[in-house]
Structure formats: structure tokens, C-alpha cells
Amino acid sequence: DAGVIQSPRHEVTEMGQEVTLRCKPISGHNSLFWYRQTMMRGLELLIYFNNNVPIDDSGMPEDRFSAKMPNASFSTLKIQPSEPRDSAVYFCASSHSGTGSYNEQFFGPGTRLTVL
Amino acid sequence: KNQVEQSPQSLIILEGKNCTLQCNYTVSPFSNLRWYKQDTGRGPVSLTIMTFSENTKSNRRYTATLDADTKQSSLHITASQLSDSASYICVVSAGSKLIFGQGTTLQVKP
Numbered sequence: 001d002a003g004v005i006q007s008p009r010h011e012v013t014e015m016g017q018e019v020t021l022r023c024k025p026i027s028g029h030n031s032l033f034w035y036r037q038t039m040m041r042g043l044e045l046l047i048y049f050n051n052n053v054p055i056d057d058s059g060m061p062e063d064r065f066s067a068k069m070p071n072a073s074f075s076t077l078k079i080q081p082s083e084p085r086d087s088a089v090y091f092c093a094s095s096h097s098g099t100g101s102y103n104e105q106f107f108g109p110g111t112r113l114t115v116l
Numbered sequence: 117k118n119q120v121e122q123s124p125q126s127l128i129i130l131e132g133k134n135c136t137l138q139c140n141y142t143v144s145p146f147s148n149l150r151w152y153k154q155d156t157g158r159g160p161v162s163l164t165i166m167t168f169s170e171n172t173k174s175n176r177r178y179t180a181t182l183d184a185d186t187k188q189s190s191l192h193i194t195a196s197q198l199s200d201s202a203s204y205i206c207v208v209s210a211g212s213k214l215i216f217g218q219g220t221t222l223q224v225k226p
Contacts, residue, residue, distance in 0.1 A: 004159075043160070043205060043216045056213070089158050107159030 001015065005106035006092050012114045020082040021111045025094030033105060034067055034077050035091040043091075050097070055058055082115045089113070118143045120208050122217035130225055133196055137220045139189040139206035141168050147209035149178050154203045154219070163191070163204075196224045 004052040013019055025032045032044040033048040047070045051080070064083070069075040079086055089112050093105040120141045127136050141149070148167045154162035164173045164180040166189070173180050177194045193200055203223045206217040 042218045045209075045214045045216075093159070104162045104165060107161070110159050 004092055004094055004106055006090075006111050008111060010112045010114075012116065013082055014116050016027060016081045017115075018078065019082045019086075019113060020093075021077040021090050021094075021113075023046070023075045023077070023092030023108060025075070025092070028095055029094035029096055030070060030072070031095045032075050033093040033095075034075070035107075036088045037091060037110075038088045047079070049058040058114055060082055075092075082113075084115045087113055087115050092110065100108070118208075118210050118213065118215045120206055120215045120217040122206050122220050124205075124220060125218070125221070126221040128223045128225060129196055132194060132197055135193050135196060135202050135222065137191045137193075137206075137222070138221045139191070139217055141187050141206075141208045142217070143208045143215050144185075145211055146184070146187075147211060149180075149182055149189050149209075150207045151178070151189075152205040152207060154205060156202070161204060193222075198224050198226060200224050213216070 004026055007022045031050050034046040035043055036046055037043045040066045044059055046059045047067045048055055065079055067077045089110045091110045092109050093107045095105045096103040123138045146168055149164055150165045151163040153163050154160040163175050163178050166173050166182045168184040171182050179192045183188045203219040203221050205219045208215045
């Protein structure tokens, strides 16, 4: 298995532009998580899906952020419009079940986003 | 307030030495506690997962302990290697929520 796949690995954009991050979870996993990591705030859970349905999006910072999971093998995290404070590394992770579960989460390599 | 505190913030040790990282939490309801290792430029990798009924779990040279009464966990690394240089993150599940610690950065020097 290739593990969790994220694209792009690096993204540099200008303030105000739309950014779309993509994630392919591990085949057979039914939970998918989007995280953001910065030096100041550490790792933060933004949203997670179970069986393609958003379960908890309380970590999404504001309306500029949106996430979708149209099918079991693909998810997107969109920022529109982007701002310099959105600069961070965004991780996608997948597992066999939700956050309260005993099951391990497998993380992708992350997307490093820089908003100028 | 749900909170996870890790100490020390950073640590430097010599190769071959042992070390212990600490994690204190005030989280309710408690579901499980995880330790992750994150190498620079990479995603976190799970080391151990423990529920309230487990007080020790080992993964090669990594041994995690959990005291549910005092709400403390530790990660002990035995015979450190240069490849242990990384950030170690403690994460506590509170129902459907994940509460993250700020991490401990470990540097192992030859």
C-alpha cells in the first residue's frame, strides 16, 4: 500500500488566491482527518470524516476553509481566499474508525503551504 | 478546560543514553492516549496507543506508561540512537475530540 497520498507537497500562492489541497486515504480506511501544523500552535485537528460524512468540523478556523469527501478515496481542503496566516503544513490522515477509537491514524507527508 | 502539557519542551542527549519525556493531561472524558514521533519534514508516526486500563506499552526501544489516576504519561527511550532525533507528540482523545500537546523536540548527538 502506498500510504496516505497528499498533493501538492508544496504550494506557494499569493494572498487572495484559492488553494486546494488533495488527499487520498489508505484503501479500506473509513475515517479521514485534516490537520494543520504551525510552530506557534502545534498540530490542530481541522475536520474529520467518517464514511465520507463530516463528523466534526469545529476545528475549521473560519468560513474561508471548506472540506469535502465526495467518495471513499478522495478528499479536498479548500481555502478561499487565502491569507498569509494560513501558511502552515497541512496533514491528511486516515484510519479504520473515528477519533475515539483505539485504531492508529496514518499520516500523509503533508502539504507545505506558503501564502505571500 | 481540556489540556495536554508536555515537558521538557526540548532535550539534548548523547547517543546511547536513555531519556524520559512527560505528558500531563486534564481531559474528560478520557478515551485513549497516543504518542507520536515526527521526523523533520514528515508526518507523525504512531508509537503507542493506550486506553485507561493499560499502564505500560512497549514498541521496540520506546516504552510508554500511563497513570490514569494522576493523569500522567511518560515515554521512555532506551539506548538512544541518532535516528531518535525528532519531535514527540502526546495526543489524548476526549470522546470525539483530539487534544494535542505542543511536543518535545529531542536531539541525539554522537
